[in-house]
Amino acid sequence: MDVATMKVLATALSIAIGTIGPAIAIALIGSKAMESIGRNPEAASTIQTNMILAISFAESLAIFALVVALMIKFV
């Protein structure tokens, strides 16, 4: 395999593998937040802000993978 092929493969694989973990994390956060809103609907707004914050933490890992993919592709 030549370098150009490897570069394209590495770009695709880095974003594809890198999003598996954050996807599972976001799913867990979302499901737990829904569960707790169902149990205690009065606290929905507090849970929602905390959920969004926790999701953005997990999402930032996917963003790292995206940055690496962009760097392989364009630099």
Add this chain to the structure above:
Amino acid sequence: MPHISIKAEEVLNLFGFPITNSMILSWIVLVICILIGKYYQSQLKRKHKSSFFYLLNSLFTGIYNFLSSILHEKTKVFFPLLAAYFFYILSNNWFGLMPTVGSLLIRPFEAGRVQANELVTHPSSTKSVEPITTEGHTTADETASEHRKIPFLRANNADLNTTFALALITVSLIQFYGMKYNGVGGYLKKFFNFTSPIMFFVGILELISEVSRILSFSFRLFGNVLAGEVLISIVAFLLPSAASFFLVPFYVLELMAGAIQALVFTMISAVLINMATTKAHH
């Protein structure tokens, strides 16, 4: 494919000091932030305040209440820093989504000057065979410079230098306030603890996590904003012009992501400052 650049491009060079396109936008944002601050200050002394003042005031009190849920009695000390982070990052993110940013292309001044010099110098060294090659050379140069058109403005947080600077300020201020509130020895005990081998290794891990915070802070903000830019430009490239209104949801998504990233940066800074300034219970 639209041209995507990871780093900010140099628009002009002032005596060896490069001025990049993200820097120009950051100056514009900075001036607007200072003007709004001055306006707020001038309104503060008046008896009859404008409605814009009350809008700003409600924003500030919202941020204050949000931060006081994390920092409690220390909010008054850290509110200026953290609110400045929030509004600076927020306005930078939203200014980066303005229609002219990234779409207004210019040719960098440096390249134009070099090309002009070449055009002047080449005809003077005329030989029988040379003109054809030099002509070919200049046309190649012209197409290259046509390719080298760069955006005049660039979202400031899509430049790693900005976010890295913000992260460096945050992490060094965390160390500073940790030492101020716990004493130098009390704070450094978190990293260098020789009471037991387990605590020693925990200290090493703390040290590594402190350094890695700089990277995670800067890459989170940089990656989010850059990903938004790339997403919008790729979607705009893929859509036919008749269906360009499909870009609106992506813009709304990016507006939301910009606000959330500003909030996240502020909140993580607040949490880390709170962790560093509270006395360790051992």
